[in-house]
Amino acid sequence: MPEEPIIKTSISKQIADQLRTSIINGRFKTGERLPTEDELASRYGVSRATIREALKRLAAQNLVRSRRGPAGGNFVNQPTHEELAESLSGAATLLVSLGSMDIEEIVDARRVLQGGCLKLAAQHAKPEHVQKVKAALVRQKQAGISDEAFCHADVAFHRALVDAADNSMIRFVMYTTIEALVPITNMVLSYVKDRHEIIAIHERLLSALEQKREDELEIALNQLLDYLMESFRLAQIQRAEYQKSPSGSN
Amino acid sequence: MPEEPIIKTSISKQIADQLRTSIINGRFKTGERLPTEDELASRYGVSRATIREALKRLAAQNLVRSRRGPAGGNFVNQPTHEELAESLSGAATLLVSLGSMDIEEIVDARRVLQGGCLKLAAQHAKPEHVQKVKAALVRQKQAGISDEAFCHADVAFHRALVDAADNSMIRFVMYTTIEALVPITNMVLSYVKDRHEIIAIHERLLSALEQKREDELEIALNQLLDYLMESFRLAQIQRAEYQKSPSGSN
DNA sequence: TGACATGTATTTGTCAGACAAATAAGATCG
DNA sequence: CGATCTTATTTGTCTGACAAATACATGTCA
Numbered sequence: 001m002p003e004e005p006i007i008k009t010s011i012s013k014q015i016a017d018q019l020r021t022s023i024i025n026g027r028f029k030t031g032e033r034l035p036t037e038d039e040l041a042s043r044y045g046v047s048r049a050t051i052r053e054a055l056k057r058l059a060a061q062n063l064v065r066s067r068r069g070p071a072g073g074n075f076v077n078q079p080t081h082e083e084l085a086e087s088l089s090g091a092a093t094l095l096v097s098l099g100s101m102d103i104e105e106i107v108d109a110r111r112v113l114q115g116g117c118l119k120l121a122a123q124h125a126k127p128e129h130v131q132k133v134k135a136a137l138v139r140q141k142q143a144g145i146s147d148e149a150f151c152h153a154d155v156a157f158h159r160a161l162v163d164a165a166d167n168s169m170i171r172f173v174m175y176t177t178i179e180a181l182v183p184i185t186n187m188v189l190s191y192v193k194d195r196h197e198i199i200a201i202h203e204r205l206l207s208a209l210e211q212k213r214e215d216e217l218e219i220a221l222n223q224l225l226d227y228l229m230e231s232f233r234l235a236q237i238q239r240a241e242y243q244k245s246p247s248g249s250n
Numbered sequence: 251m252p253e254e255p256i257i258k259t260s261i262s263k264q265i266a267d268q269l270r271t272s273i274i275n276g277r278f279k280t281g282e283r284l285p286t287e288d289e290l291a292s293r294y295g296v297s298r299a300t301i302r303e304a305l306k307r308l309a310a311q312n313l314v315r316s317r318r319g320p321a322g323g324n325f326v327n328q329p330t331h332e333e334l335a336e337s338l339s340g341a342a343t344l345l346v347s348l349g350s351m352d353i354e355e356i357v358d359a360r361r362v363l364q365g366g367c368l369k370l371a372a373q374h375a376k377p378e379h380v381q382k383v384k385a386a387l388v389r390q391k392q393a394g395i396s397d398e399a400f401c402h403a404d405v406a407f408h409r410a411l412v413d414a415a416d417n418s419m420i421r422f423v424m425y426t427t428i429e430a431l432v433p434i435t436n437m438v439l440s441y442v443k444d445r446h447e448i449i450a451i452h453e454r455l456l457s458a459l460e461q462k463r464e465d466e467l468e469i470a471l472n473q474l475l476d477y478l479m480e481s482f483r484l485a486q487i488q489r490a491e492y493q494k495s496p497s498g499s500n
Numbered sequence: 501t502g503a504c505a506t507g508t509a510t511t512t513g514t515c516a517g518a519c520a521a522a523t524a525a526g527a528t529c530g
Numbered sequence: 531c532g533a534t535c536t537t538a539t540t541t542g543t544c545t546g547a548c549a550a551a552t553a554c555a556t557g558t559c560a
Contacts, residue, residue: 316541
């Protein structure tokens with residue numbers, strides 16, 4: 001029995017991995033066109049379907065994108081920060097929705113991480129950063145906007161705060177943390193219909209940023225998160241009662 | 251012209267997205283088996299190949315895994331933190347290797363984020379956490395191990411520190427940050443062959459954690475990062491000289 | 501000549517049907 | 531009762547085909 005390679009992983013996965021490493025260590029440069037699918041198929045000695053499955057795996061990770069036609073093909077895609085942050089927060093929301101992370105943990109994390117982030121923001125914020133924060137807050141203060149729009153503006157506000165730290169890595173990481181809280185914030189908002197408190201705290205954050213007061217920023221952040229936690233508890237109670245009382249379960 | 255849906259995205263992608271949201275909001279529970287590929291194909295009115303491409307996209311995100319045979323099929327997979335962190339740090343590494351993030355930014359980010367993280371660790375660390383940190387440091391101190399093994403132990407050390415904060419969200423986020431630094435650390439190590447300094451600082455971190463001294467932790471972290479930055483600059487210089495002097499380019 | 505329509509080749513997207521490989525469960529035989 | 535064999539089911543891969551998008555050349559008409 002001469003050691004037949006006991007390969008457990010499928011060919012398409014192996015090819016996907018090979019292509020990925022080729023991309024990562026630069027044998028295929030960003031923007032460059034990969035060989036056509038037929039070419040790859042014959043090169044690897046497999047069928048086009050297999051190659052396609054491999055390419056789709058990479059496409060799911062935003063590593064390649066494809067166009068049809070002549071001058072089309074599969075291209076190495078340089079994922080933008082947005083795309084990456086998106087897939088990060090997708091993963092994070094997944095973890096949250098599967099219950100692998102509870103709210104206390106997320107809020108704690110945000111307290112610690114965003115705390116540091118704001119400190120950096122106080123040091124690095126340029127006028128245009130402050131301007132963006134202000135703009136988001138204005139949008140949030142518009143009367144009569146929907147919960148959805150409010151939440152959207154909320155995210156924009158916090159993202160702007162993060163941007164003020166002027167650091168790509170932090171942006172990358174904090175977007176995720178913020179995004180992970182969105183479903184919860186949404187739920188809180190739909191049960192606890194009080195936006196004034198949130199806006200008041202946001203205004204405190206903004207003015208603290210304008211004055212570059214690190215201490216004030218930290219205080220305001222803690223207020224915000226405390227408020228969020230408490231509202232969340234309230235919302236949970238209301239929700240539990242609502243599910244008990246009316247019509248029936250289902 | 252009766253508004254034929256001008257869908258730009260491919261069918262397989264649409265199906266993948268649909269399946270993903272079905273998974274995320276719980277219409278398919280974790281561990282559950284999806285319908286067979288034939289079943290899905292006829293249900294969506296597409297061919298099996300298309301379904302498979304959709305499933306492979308999800309597989310690339312660790313959302314499903316497949317087994318053959320009867321009682322086999324495509325199963326909803328609950329991604330472990332490790333799997334998620336892995337795919338994300340892959341993304342982060344890519345960003346770094348493409349030069350979208352520079353080292354100052356990453357080190358700054360780590361200073362801020364890991365600083366907060368260590369503060370939490372000092373409060374929450376349980377004996378088994380400390381034990382894991384210690385074990386990683388022991389591995390790192392073994393004489394004669396390769397650069398690669400050293401770097402591996404280095405990552406394990408920092409992960410253990412992060413774990414000590416005992417917070418899933420932070421773990422998720424910090425693993426990514428740490429991982430993003432691996433290629434750089436590797437490069438530094440291969441040029442600046444001095445491990446003593448790193449180990450000395452690591453020991454300071456460990457003992458500070460054991461004594462739950464937040465201030466000491468912060469000091470040691472800053473030392474470590476300062477040292478890393480300086481070594482990196484040195485390594486860059488050496489590298490530049492090396493690339494100028496011998497034989498030729500390429 | 502120049503602008504516009506038209507064809508044509510190339511490449512991905514999708515389809516249909518087939519066989520190979522793995523594997524769990526039932527059938528068979530000692 | 532236990533070990534082995536068969537069988538059915540399901541994913542993995544192959545083959546060959548056609549549809550759709552689209553860059554480029556070609557031709558047509560003013």
